[in-house]
Amino acid sequence: MAVAWIGNREALIEHAAAHAASLLSSSRCPVFSFDTDIDGTRAAIALAERAGAAYDHADGAALARETALFTDKGAMTVAPGETRRRADVVVIVGELPRIHHGLVGELAGTVPDLSTGNQREFFVVGPNGMSVPPLNGGRKATQLSCGQSSLAATLAALRAQYKGQRTSQPVSNFNDFAKALAAAHFPVFLFSGHAAEGLALEMLQGLIADLNRKSRASGLHLPANENGWGSTLASAWMTGFPLRTGFARGFPEFDPWRCDVARMIAAGEADLHLRISATTAQPKEKKRRIALIALTKTQEPVAGAAVTIAIGEAGVDHDAVVYSSRTGSLRSIDAQAASQLPSAATIIRLIATHAFAEAPPC
Amino acid sequence: MLTKIASGDIIDPVNGRLGKGDLWIKDDKIVPAPAGGAADRIIEASGCIVMAGAIDIHSHIGGGNVNTARLLLPEQHAAHQVRPATTPLSNAGWSTFQTGCLYAKMGFTTVVEPAMSPGAALHTHLELADIPIIDKATLAILGNDDFLLSMIRDDAPRTMIEDYVAWTVASTRALGVKVINAGAAAAFKENVRTFSLDDVVPSYGVSSRKIVKTLQAAVDSLGLPHPLHVHCNNLGSPGSADTAAATIAAADGLPLHLAHLQFYGYGTEGKRGFSSAAARLAELVNATPEVTIDIGQVMFGQTVTVSSDVMRQFSARGSAHPKKTVIHDGDGNGGGIVPYSYGKDFYGTMQWAIGLELFLLIDDPWRVFFTTDHPNGAPFTAYPALFELLMSREARTEMTAGLSSSALALSTLAAIDREYTFEEIAIMTRAAPAKLLGLTDRGHLGAGATADIAIYRRDRSIAKMLGRAAYVFKDGDLVVQDGEIIHYRWGKALRLKPPVDKAMVRRLEDYHQQRYGLSLDWFNFPDSAIAREQPFGEVPCRT
Numbered sequence: 049m050a051v052a053w054i055g056n057r058e059a060l061i062e063h064a065a066a067h068a069a070s071l072l073s074s075s076r077c078p079v080f081s082f083d084t085d086i087d088g089t090r091a092a093i094a095l096a097e098r099a100g101a102a103y104d105h106a107d108g109a110a111l112a113r114e115t116a117l118f119t120d121k122g123a124m125t126v127a128p129g130e131t132r133r134r135a136d137v138v139v140i141v142g143e144l145p146r147i148h149h150g151l152v153g154e155l156a157g158t159v160p161d162l163s164t165g166n167q168r169e170f171f172v173v174g175p176n177g178m179s180v181p182p183l184n185g186g187r188k189a190t191q192l193s194c195g196q197s198s199l200a201a202t203l204a205a206l207r208a209q210y211k212g213q214r215t216s217q218p219v220s221n222f223n224d225f226a227k228a229l230a231a232a233h234f235p236v237f238l239f240s241g242h243a244a245e246g247l248a249l250e251m252l253q254g255l256i257a258d259l260n261r262k263s264r265a266s267g268l269h270l271p272a273n274e275n276g277w278g279s280t281l282a283s284a285w286m287t288g289f290p291l292r293t294g295f296a297r298g299f300p301e302f303d304p305w306r307c308d309v310a311r312m313i314a315a316g317e318a319d320l321h322l323r324i325s326a327t328t329a330q331p332k333e334k335k336r337r338i339a340l341i342a343l344t345k346t347q348e349p350v351a352g353a354a355v356t357i358a359i360g361e362a363g364v365d366h367d368a369v370v371y372s373s374r375t376g377s378l379r380s381i382d383a384q385a386a387s388q389l390p391s392a393a394t395i396i397r398l399i400a401t402h403a404f405a406e407a408p409p410c
Numbered sequence: 411m412l413t414k415i416a417s418g419d420i421i422d423p424v425n426g427r428l429g430k431g432d433l434w435i436k437d438d439k440i441v442p443a444p445a446g447g448a449a450d451r452i453i454e455a456s457g458c459i460v461m462a463g464a465i466d467i468h469s470h471i472g473g474g475n476v477n478t479a480r481l482l483l484p485e486q487h488a489a490h491q492v493r494p495a496t497t498p499l500s501n502a503g504w505s506t507f508q509t510g511c512l513y514a515k516m517g518f519t520t521v522v523e524p525a526m527s528p529g530a531a532l533h534t535h536l537e538l539a540d541i542p543i544i545d546k547a548t549l550a551i552l553g554n555d556d557f558l559l560s561m562i563r564d565d566a567p568r569t570m571i572e573d574y575v576a577w578t579v580a581s582t583r584a585l586g587v588k589v590i591n592a593g594a595a596a597a598f599k600e601n602v603r604t605f606s607l608d609d610v611v612p613s614y615g616v617s618s619r620k621i622v623k624t625l626q627a628a629v630d631s632l633g634l635p636h637p638l639h640v641h642c643n644n645l646g647s648p649g650s651a652d653t654a655a656a657t658i659a660a661a662d663g664l665p666l667h668l669a670h671l672q673f674y675g676y677g678t679e680g681k682r683g684f685s686s687a688a689a690r691l692a693e694l695v696n697a698t699p700e701v702t703i704d705i706g707q708v709m710f711g712q713t714v715t716v717s718s719d720v721m722r723q724f725s726a727r728g729s730a731h732p733k734k735t736v737i738h739d740g741d742g743n744g745g746g747i748v749p750y751s752y753g754k755d756f757y758g759t760m761q762w763a764i765g766l767e768l769f770l771l772i773d774d775p776w777r778v779f780f781t782t783d784h785p786n787g788a789p790f791t792a793y794p795a796l797f798e799l800l801m802s803r804e805a806r807t808e809m810t811a812g813l814s815s816s817a818l819a820l821s822t823l824a825a826i827d828r829e830y831t832f833e834e835i836a837i838m839t840r841a842a843p844a845k846l847l848g849l850t851d852r853g854h855l856g857a858g859a860t861a862d863i864a865i866y867r868r869d870r871s872i873a874k875m876l877g878r879a880a881y882v883f884k885d886g887d888l889v890v891q892d893g894e895i896i897h898y899r900w901g902k903a904l905r906l907k908p909p910v911d912k913a914m915v916r917r918l919e920d921y922h923q924q925r926y927g928l929s930l931d932w933f934n935f936p937d938s939a940i941a942r943e944q945p946f947g948e949v950p951c952r953t
Contacts, residue, residue, distance in 0.1 A: 086536060087941050118481040122734035122747075127529070129741045129926045133556070134599060154927060161925065162556065162599075162613070234599060260724075264601045266739050284480040285472065285537045288504040300505075302484045369532065369939050374928065377474065378533040380935035393941075 051358040051389070053349035061357060065395065068322075068341045068355040069402030072099050075320035075339070077296070079309045081106045082279065082324035085362035086369040086378060088392035089279040092324055093286050095400045102294030102318075104309035105279060106328045110272030112304050113241035115280060115290045117249045119302075124256045126236055126266035127376045131155070136163040137228050137235035140172040140180065140189060141252055141267075142199045143243040148270040148373060149181035152238065157184035160234075169228050171221075173206065174199050190221050200248035207255040235265045242272040270373050275362075278371030278378060313338065324392050326361040343395055360389030411450045412436050413886070418455030418865060421836045422462065424854035428833060433460055435861040438886035442857045453888075455865050458880055461836045462853050463519025463862030465843035468639075468669055468704050469784040470716050471509050471523050471546070472537035474530040475745040478736050479716045479785075480504055482747050485732075486712065510542035511895050516793060517864025517879040520545045520843075520852060520904070524588055524639060524669065525718050527551055529741050531582035532935045538903050539940045543889050545901040545947065547847070549639050550582045551718055553589035553621045554596045555742035557921060562624055563614040568631070573914035575628040581934060583905040583946055585847060586636035587629050588669075591643050591719040592621035595743045598721040605721060606643045607656050618643055619660060630664050632908055633952035635848020637665030637702070642674055645722050650674040651687030658694050661701050667846065670706025670783040671695075672765035679820070684760060686821045688767035695772050702846060703772070704779035707765035707796055709788035710758060712751045716785060718743035726750075752788070759817035761787075767821060769800055770828045775837040776845070794877030800830040801872050848949055849904065861886035902947040 052064035059067070072078055078101040082092050096103045105111050117123055128151065131138075138155055159166045170189035172180050175196050180189060194202045194217045205215040209222050210229075219225070229235060239252055252267060259265035271277035280290045287293055289302035292309075305311070312318045319338050326345040342350040342357075345365075349356040362368035363381040366389075372379040413435040420431050434441050434449070470476050486504065513521055521541075526534045526548040538546040552558055552575065561571055575587060593616060594605035600612045607619050626638040642657045644650040654674035660666075668674075671691060679685035695703055712731070717723050720737060723746020727735045736747040752758045765787065772778040784790040798805045803826075810818055818824060830838070844853025851860045863883040869875040878893030889897045919930045937945055 090540070090941075115481070118478070118736065119484050120734070122482055122736050124737045124739075126739040127741045127744070129529075129928075130599070130739055132927065133925060158927070164613075233601070264599060266737075280481075281477055281533070282536075284477050285506045285540060288480050288508075289484050290481055367938065369536065369935075369941075372932070375529060375932055377530040378536065379932060380532060380939040 049347065053356040055354065056349050061390070061398070064355050064357050065398040066402045068357070068399045071320055071339050071341060071354060072322070072399065072403050075099070077312070077318050078320040078322065079103070079312050079318040080322045080324065081108070081309045082392070083107070083273070083275050083328045084279070084324050084326070084392045085275065086278055086282050088324060088362070088396065089282040090286065091393040091396035091400070093283060095396050097295045097300070098400065098404045100295045100298070101322070102292070102296065102307040102309060102312060104292050104307060105273060105276040106323065106325050107273060108276070108291060108308065108310065110241040111276040111280060112292060112308070113244065113246050113249065114269070114271060114277070116246050116304065117253070119290065121250050121253060123253050123269070124260065124266050125269050128268060128374055129376070131236045131268045132158060132160070133162045134160050134234045135168060135236035136160050136165050137169050137171070137232040139235060139237045140170070141203070141237050141239045141244065142174045142248065143179050144181060144238060144240050144270055145242045145272055147274065148238070148240070151270070151374060152181040153184045156187045163233050165233070171225055171228070173202055175202070190224050192222065192225055193220050194218070198248070199244055200251050203248055203251040203255060207251060207258060210255065210258060229259070233264065235259065237265070237267045238270055239267050240270045240272050271371070274371045274373055281371065281378070324396065326359050326392065343392055345389065357395050358389055359392045359395055360387055362391070365389045366391045412444065412448070413451045413453065414447070414449035415453045415455050415460060415863065415865065418458045418460035420460045420855060421832050422855040423833055423837050424841045425856040427855065433855060433863070435863070435883065435886050438861050440855055440857055440859045440861050453865070453881055458865045458867050459832060460855070460863065460865050461517070462840040462855055462859070463864050463882065463884065464517050464839040465520040465847070465849070465853060466513070466518055466781065466790065467522050467779050467843045467846060468524045468781040469521050469790055470525060470786070471521055471541060471784070472506060473523060473526055473534035475525070475716045475718060475747060477537065478738070479714045479747045482734060482736055483714055483749055486714070506537055506540035507542060510544050512791060514543040514882055514884065514890050514895060515879060515893055516877055517866065517882050518544060519862035519864070519882070519884050520547070520849070522546070522585065522847065523548045525549065525551055525590065526582060526584060527718065527740055527742060528578055528582045529933060532939060535583060535903055535940055535945070539900070539942050539945050542898055542900060543884055543895070545904055547585035547904040548582070549586045549588040549636070550578050550584035551588050551590055551743050552578060553592040553625060554594070556925070557918070559593070559596060559611060559614045559616055559621070562616045562620060568627070570914070571624060572628045572631055573911040575625065576632055576908040577910050577914050577918065579634065579906050580908050580910050583903060585904050585906055585949060586634055586639060587625060588639040588641065589622055589625050590641040590717070590743050591645065591721060592618040594618070594643060594719065594721045595740070598724065599739055603721070603725065607653055607660070622657070622660065626664055626666055634906060634908070635949065635952055636846060637667045639667045639669055641669050641719060645673045645719055646676070646726070648676050648684045649678045650676050651691055654691055655694055658698050658701050661698060663700055665700050665702070668701060668703045670781065670786065671703040671768055672706045672708065672761065672787065673783070675764040675768060682756060684757060686760060686764045686767060688764045689771055689822055692768055692771035695777065696774070702777045702779065704781040705765050705768055706781055706783035706787045707769070708752050708758065708761040709782060709792040709796065710752050710754055710762065711788070712749070713785045713788055714747060714749040716745070716747055718745040720744040720746050722746070723748050754813050756814045756817045759814035760821070762813070763818060763821040763823045766799060766806065767823055767826065770826045775834040776842045778838060779843060779846070780839045794873035797835065797876045798872040801835070803827055803829055848952070900942055903945060904947045904949050906951055907948050908951055
């Protein structure tokens, strides 16, 4: 079975990696996008440093909103385990990514054993008709909305009403919410950058801060993409900065606009794109103006790619360390169906050894 | 390879070796002078002092809270000097890579991250694995976790608690145990806002004192070399000296280490209700031989406070500079990130003076440890300047010129003549930390010791001399020359491996299934997850 291609031609992995390295070495403005495990991220960032590349998650917009909450404003957050054991009021803020629906269902199917009331009440904030994760046991969440107003506007109204201020449009079911908060010991707001704009995330944190003046409350961060948040953490410790960092000037610079890889490609700034993702669909641009090196789980070359190398999926084809929003930290997972496919990290390091005389540090 | 370090001024208090002489290294160990003396490499060290590699027992260099601080403060990288690109990623701002390089350049070869949340052990070790050159270690945090508090509340047998502590240390690959504001994080979740030594965690009916004493006894009984590492209650509060004094008294004959005592050196005298209690605390430490302390010296300028004392950090949000914070309620402690700038005003001057008073008034350099509680009191890059202050009364006098005179008037600092000697520095930063942590292979220059060696060229400026080592060897590899990294390598994380009781593992499996809906496997990890060759080095427990 072929696992590497130069253009549409089958090639040995070594040759494909060497060709990828030569493209990388001659690139004036390379960009990396990835959706990978921690080891893959470490290898990609180390290569980016050598290549002078900018890097981002393969679907970085939502992650960038979440990152901005931390870089610009800060937050009050709580661990998922503590949410399960302590949250007596759970507030779902906006639409959550599908990967977190299981956790929400689990919260609905359990009671908080560290709360004296041993019961849990659910609310959902957002416009009427928004998608709500299914709750176990036929439970229902009380909707808090201002009609079709945005999430940020609804949260602003909610915060204002909580503080006794007047609003142009009242939040539906506010009295139920206020009553639940008054009785609650530890309300938790589930949030994500998936559908929430930066202003909404900031307004939510304002509400949580208001609640903490006299009682306790916090927010459970459910990342838009778990691999993406894992990569954010690894990027922070390796470079001091989150994703959307670039090495164009020889040292890392974090700039969420300038190093937005999707923007750099669309604007024609980049001349080479190294895309690393075993699972995410590869972009199919007919009039590609930049060289694409695609590392993906595939049995055929990616259309338009200068180089394609097949990689395994973390936790499926090989053991891995990944971010788990179920524990709120990194987790080691075993391969579900170990295969001979190399990991992303292995191929990235192979490219690095061809491209640079001195091996990268990771 | 046989290396001779020739004609250096050797300072090795452990082996009583003080004076000019040669030191020999064979591969990664220090060896006696060989017969014949034909070295493969000779390092000329005349005009230099030669000490063991330094050991930092309390520096927040990795883990969830440190990394969150990085996320919170990307703008602070502008404060970091851009470094030459001779070493991979060494020019990255506040990164793991820079941490290892900067420590090595100062002659530090082992650093302890003192606050690892057990649930984030894998994350912490992955970060530590990316810190080059030096060896690392961590202390696992206990004392606010439901499992332990429930056992204490239910009067569980002493052995059961010891089994839990042993499992925690073993599974998290820790070198010891730390308790941080015992019980306060649990109480904070129930909306308690202040918490002292004899206060009780509401849902458990367990006092902070009881938690500390329980863990202290367990650590001692298990033979963990490092005593329980205590972050006391009421950090940073006026009057916190009373809490520290009560905690020192609670040691009660068993070893106990109090972290960053400076942050508890505060009395309530004066019109501002904030004064130095350093002399009182120093006297107590001097009179309590089972107690060791580190300082947590404050130096002036911008930094960020990173602590698992979530209650304290929550209360400090108003002083954040810049105005943004992260407060996290974790499964045990959680943590808080509050950026802060130490100014040369009354309060900043008082904190600075209190730290120095403690350094200079505690007599025994074997029981006082050199820390800034990085980054809480100051970044560890302030160490050279701090060495100068300890070793030069003149430097202290010069420094006070621009400080708050009203604060200095309430301090005894000006009346203290003591200047640390190089021998005392070698004890405080090498020999004593090794002893405190149970690291018999380092902290000295005797035959058989690991070849962790720092060589400093004498200079009128102590800060320049100790901030930029002439040579540094790590495990016998020459890694620094003339203050620059010349060889890049990976160190290990030093860990204990106490035996784990199978019944405790079953109990914890049941607990995690019932309480979290997760198998214990979610929190365990194999060494291979670190993706480095031999990421850990084992340190034996006391027998």
